[in-house]
Amino acid sequence: MAIFRYRVKVGPDRTLDGEIQAESPAMAISRLEAQGFTPVWVRPADGSAIGSGSASLRISRQDLLTFTRQLAGLLRTGVPILRALRTLREQTNDRRMIRMVSELEDRVRNGVMLSDALAAFPRIFPPLFVGMIRAGEAGGAVDEILRRLAQAQEDEDEVRGKVQAALAYPGLVLFLGIVSVVVLLTYFMPKIAGLFVHSPQALPWPTRFLIGASAMLVRHGIWVLLGVMAMGVGVMGIWRSPAGRQTVDRILLKVPIIGRFLRNADLARLARTLALLIETGVPIQRALDLSAGALRNSVLRQDIAAVSRNTVQQGGTLAAGLKQQPRIPLFLTHLVAVGEESGRMEEALTEAARFYNLELTTGVRLITNLLEPLLILLVGAVVGFVIFAALLPIFEIGRVL
16 A cells, blocks of 8 residues: 545635545545545655656647647536546547547556646647646646636637738738749740840840849759758758847847837737736746746847846846836836736736737738738839840840831
8 A cells, every 4th residue: 555645626616635545546546536526636645756758749739729628628527637638538539639648647647746747748738838737736726727728828829810811911922923033034034035145236234134043043943942941941040049049039129010019929928928827826936937938039038037037036026127128118017016016916917918919919910011012012023123124125126226
């Protein structure tokens, strides 16, 4: 017989901690369920845990949202965690989901807390997700935490969907423009260039430039393509390196309109995440660390980490720390200060997240309205230059005659 510590739910809002003797974690869970309790976690009294990680496994964002939402619903109706996981495993046909849920089920059955089991899949469940589940386990409110995490992901996906929809048409225009230029240079231009081979007149420079570009693409097109691909790989390498990513992020923040849009996206994410963490009882310092990890821009991430390190850890207020960061707008700082003074920080941060989400919607509309005509003008100018350069010698020949 081994001794296991446990935490169970007694009613909707009350939890109970204790110890129980059993032959295995699964037997301990079964005995607790037989007594009418809903286990939150069960683990060996000596703190040991069973199971190895699956760091390489990944699932889609939609599958993660579905898993989170369904697990929250099952736990909210009082279904024990093991039965809930088994239900989710049996109703999916995706192999990666089956593998993930099966491993989660095995770990929980062997006494590992749900948060620790989720941490074994770092590419699926980020530290923010695991930290909030751990806070929910401490308060016996895992189902509510899962519901809020699902809602936060839905809000994030909604903003992402608006951005992707807004950029779809400009992207299509740019793609068609590039294809049109390549077709003109590699198919039509060589035929037109043959008309001017024996011309006694010197060709104008636009035509000479166009013929040279066409010849390079026809003869060395594969090398041009490989060069472009190599440049792309190099840019991605710079982007993924810490120093390169920081430099690029700093430059992007200074670009008019786009920089403001990127900053507002991260500020909305920061405010929404902080509100969720503080509302679930996570200490402010830990909440800041987790929220900083959720930001996309590395420069803003460092700013929030500096707020935690230089202000909150020293006993200062969050508003005072935010005020010291020039990239954090005063609007957010003032809202946080009001929330700290009134003791309603979660409401202030939720209001900030709502405001920056509205700013994002406006920013998407503005970028779309500017980007579409600019791309159309750019593509039209390039195609027009190609046609003009091809026809210019004919016009000059007609003028001489």
